[in-house]
Amino acid sequence: MQTEKVLRKRSIKDSEGSPATEPTILSDDDDKEPLIPKASSSSQQIISQGLASAANLANLLPTGTLMAFQLLVPIFTTNGSCDSVTRPLTMLLLILLSLSCFFICFTDSIKSSDGRVYHGIATPNGMWLFDYPADTGSSLPDLSKKKVRPLDIVHGVLTVLVFVSVALRDRNVVSCFDPQPKHETQEVLDIVPVGLGVICGLLFMVFPTTRHGIGYPVTSGK
Numbered sequence: 407m408q409t410e411k412v413l414r415k416r417s418i419k420d421s422e423g424s425p426a427t428e429p430t431i432l433s434d435d436d437d438k439e440p441l442i443p444k445a446s447s448s449s450q451q452i453i454s455q456g457l458a459s460a461a462n463l464a465n466l467l468p469t470g471t472l473m474a475f476q477l478l479v480p481i482f483t484t485n486g487s488c489d490s491v492t493r494p495l496t497m498l499l500l501i502l503l504s505l506s507c508f509f510i511c512f513t514d515s516i517k518s519s520d521g522r523v524y525h526g527i528a529t530p531n532g533m534w535l536f537d538y539p540a541d542t543g544s545s546l547p548d549l550s551k552k553k554v555r556p557l558d559i560v561h562g563v564l565t566v567l568v569f570v571s572v573a574l575r576d577r578n579v580v581s582c583f584d585p586q587p588k589h590e591t592q593e594v595l596d597i598v599p600v601g602l603g604v605i606c607g608l609l610f611m612v613f614p615t616t617r618h619g620i621g622y623p624v625t626s627g628k
Contacts, residue, residue: 466568466610468510468619471503475569479578486581496582500573507569511562513619514552519545525620528554561615564606571599571606 482496512528516535524546526535533552573579574595584591 466607467565467572468507470620471506471510471569472572474506475503475573475576479576483578483582486578486585488582493582496579500579504566504569507565508562510619511565511615511617512554512558513617515618515620516547516549516552526552528552528558528617530554557613557615558617560609560613564609567602568606571602574599 478499479496482492482499484492488496513525514528514533515523515525516533517523524535524538526533526538526549528534530553532550535546535549538546580587580595587595
């Protein structure tokens with residue numbers, strides 16, 4: 407009996423001397439993992455800038471040529487998987503579309519006295535209309551003022567360069583001619599179209615054209 411009393415006294419003393427442990431409460435913030443900012447690489451930034459610039463540069467191209475490019479390139483390249491037959495055909499398509507961009511820069515539109523719009527192409531002697539009927543009685547403005555100028559050649563070259571920069575940003579075109587480009591080649595594909603597009607865009611702003619090519623609206627003053 408005395409032994410039991412001693413043991414009870416010791417257990418009471420131990421319980422009184424030991425500090426009480428409080429239950430730990432987990433907050434909702436502890437369950438959440440810390441957010442780690444993802445650093446975007448320089449190559450991803452260059453690609454995004456290139457895509458944005460390519461989208462803006464597409465507005466400088468003729469509408470028909472741009473639609474033909476977007477429609478025919480996936481077909482000719484088989485969605486980027488070219489072989490010995492489709493690769494030359496794709497190159498021929500790109501050359502024809504480039505010539506189309508250059509040719510359309512020499513086209514123009516005029517209004518006759520009755521308000522009808524006629525289209526033609528600029529020549530060294532003036533403008534040659536290819537949809538103007540000979541038996542019409544409407545009068546036309548002076549066509550000799552619409553002859554070829556050096557600015558037309560500059561705009562033709564710039565439009566071709568813009569088309570090349572847009573084509574170099576197309577995934578199907580790049581995969582067709584170089585499915586697995588090297589690091590140096592990829593850097594060129596990321597930088598050159600962007601720089602080329604910026605330079606051409608600035609030159610278009612500095613040297614604007616007054617021609618209204620095929621498919622472009624004709625203002626009342628023109």
